[in-house]
Amino acid sequence: MTSKTSRHPDITTQWTSSPVVKETRLGRGSCIGEALRCRGLSSETTTIILAAWRRGTLKQYDSAWRKWMSWCMCRETSPFNSSEVTVLQYLEHLRSINKSYSVLNTHKSMLMQTLPFFGNKWCKDCFLIQKFMKGVFHSRPPVPRYQFVWDVTLVLNFLKSLNPLCNLSLKMLTFKVVALLALGNAPRAQTLISMDLSCMKKEGAVLICVFPNLLKTTKLGRPYVMKIEHFKDEKLCILHSLLFYIRVTKPLRKSSKLFISYVTYKAVTSSTIARWLKSVLDLSGINTDYFKAHSFRSASTSAAYAKGCRLKDILSTADWTSDKNFKKFYLRESVDSKSFVNSVFSK
Structure with missing residues (x-):
């Protein structure tokens, strides 16, 4: 008696051999869509899965994905079937050309959320990458865009x-x-x-x-x-x-x-x-x-806090979920409690 063993097809091989991919070198969303199609998922399901990311994130990740693909192709390595070592080499490449921590973090996040679609199960446990990013943070800590803000009274x-x-x-x-x-x-x-x-x-x-x-x-x-x-x-x-x-x-x-x-x-x-x-x-x-333009946000919230607006009112008004960034960049002593708009506009 023979038993039948059910086997999933090699999705990565099937997908990367697709003439569509070979001819167009698609963006991140299209690459994920093609991989999901090879798994038998409908275009409607694929669209819903891609909606897990906001429009701005999709745009940012697509740009990072294209740079990753270009780097891999120059090295004649697969951008889809990758390893933790290869990703580390890519992140080190970005660091070596003086990219900031935030840029490295964007590329890291993009890859960790993209490579699993192509069967890279190691992304669930990327200990070395986590330590690498922490090392980059310590050796080249991110700094705010503005070291000081303009006086709101001028505007x-x-x-x-x-x-x-x-x-x-x-x-x-x-x-x-x-x-x-x-x-x-x-x-x-x-x-x-x-x-x-x-x-x-x-x-x-x-x-x-x-x-x-x-x-x-x-x-x-x-x-x-x-x-x-x-x-x-x-x-x-x-x-x-x-x-x-x-x-x-x-x-x-x-x-x-x-x-x-x-x-x-x-x-x-x-x-x-x-x-x-x-x-x-x-x-x-x-x-x-x-x-x-974005300096309006830092100038107004800094002025509000300096003139006595409560921290919770600043976070609520500016739609911040956490006081972490505000405390890091703008924290000053509070004198009294005033509403946000009165704190900003009063002399």
Whole structure:
């Protein structure tokens, strides 16, 4: 009596011999998709699996994957059927060309989350890689982009000069509103472009904005809600300026997104928001060769803490899940307790 032994096909061999892969050298998502197809999974299932990563992470990992593939091909080694030693050699290559710890960590994370799709079971226990990364951290510790931040009063004085609102061009009105929001709520650019008029509601002197779409820190059971408060100085009141902006753009807009282009009146991207914020810094007399748009987030939260805003209010307002990064880069002595927007805008 003979027994039949069920054997899984060699997925890696089957997949790498595919003419599609040979001809196009696909990106990371397509490579994973092809590997899953060889396992008999449908395109719908593959799409759901790839949705485990956020769009920004997918883009970042795809860039790292292509560099990994190029390095492997130059060495005539397989980028799919790899070993811990090969990955260590690649990470050492990145270190030797002076890539930062964060770059190495991105490539390491990408590989540890990608290679298992091609049958590399060793990725579950990568002791040497963990120790290597810890060694890199100790020998070349990451440093913050900014060693200091600009004085928020410089930008506040410029924004005050943009008054009255009815005399401003749509461009300057847009600059004022986006900068006030960036200072008063310390949002990420992704949060700003996700703000939608259909998800905003005024309750007394506060405008509530919810986000049905996924943000960077969105987790099940932890929705982020932005509260836009009234401020006593009308020239710096986010709520006053924002409601005026909404009223002015109502007959022009071609999107329900809060921020629209002052040229096409369509929704804008995060890069456009960043360009607007950088323009505000430039107009305020701040060196934009050094400070970029994201510095609004560090400047406002640092100012809030220095003027007595409680740490938990800063974390809640800026949508941080942990105080680790804030404590490392911005921690100062607290004097008293004030609300976030009043701490930032008060002199």
